[in-house]
Amino acid sequence: MTNKEANRVLGSGDIISLENLRAFYGLRLLAGVYKSHGEHLRNLWDDTYGRPIFRTTMSLETTMKYSRFIIFDGKETRARRRSTDKLAPLRDIWNIWVKRLPLMYNISSTVTVDEQLVPFRGKYPFRQYMPSKPDRYGIKIWAACDAENSYLWIAEVYTGRKDEFAKHQQGKRIVLATHKRA
Known part of the structure; x- marks a missing residue:
């Protein structure tokens, strides 16, 4: 559904591979391990104060792009399912x-x-x-x-x-x- 949403917004094909999606979720979990709640996302990628694993795994721009398209269900049927x-x-x-x-x-x-x-x-x-x-x-x-x-x-x-x-x-x-x- 994430690729479907990206395709709807950008008008292009699949943009997120399963490997990249796992890396994205791994970084989000790692941010929780580092107790980064409330910390600005850019700080995690900062050259001076950030953590190297974030910069080496995925760029900040890619992470922000993925965050924009992550969804877990089909929007077409959401209204019907949400009624119950x-x-x-x-x-x-x-x-x-x-x-x-x-x-x-x-x-x-x-x-x-x-x-x-x-x-x-x-x-x-x-x-x-x-x-x-x-x-x-x-x-x-x-x-x-x-x-x-x-x-x-x-x-x-x-x-x-x-x-x-x-x-x-x-x-x-x-x-x-x-x-x-x-």
Whole structure:
């Protein structure tokens, strides 16, 4: 879908190979490892203060071009899918990731279920406002984690309360329902 979007905007053929796409995502993950949240993208490529791995893997211009075209679903069917699923633009990639989580780790007997507010101020129909959290705006995720090692085992994005869910033990029900689907 990323190449399709680039073709739509630029009017040219495929521009991103699978190898380059993996390099792009690797750099994005590495930026997180370096705790670069809030750091300007240009600083990561800076000759003096940046990190050499960014400059040697991909140019800043290429990275910015790829960022412009990355999408995870088809725009043609998004409106129809979004009418029943608020997470429609990311649902496919989210489900792939969540299904792999339990396969990568043998969870201990100490599991905790809780909510996490991932800071986010963009435009999403399920963005939450929680005044008691340090970052008051964000995306709420219900998660089951291994309490000993903090491993995320099961996760579900909270897109709004369904009528059939009461307020009590909502996180537990959402996480168990997600686990049964996986």
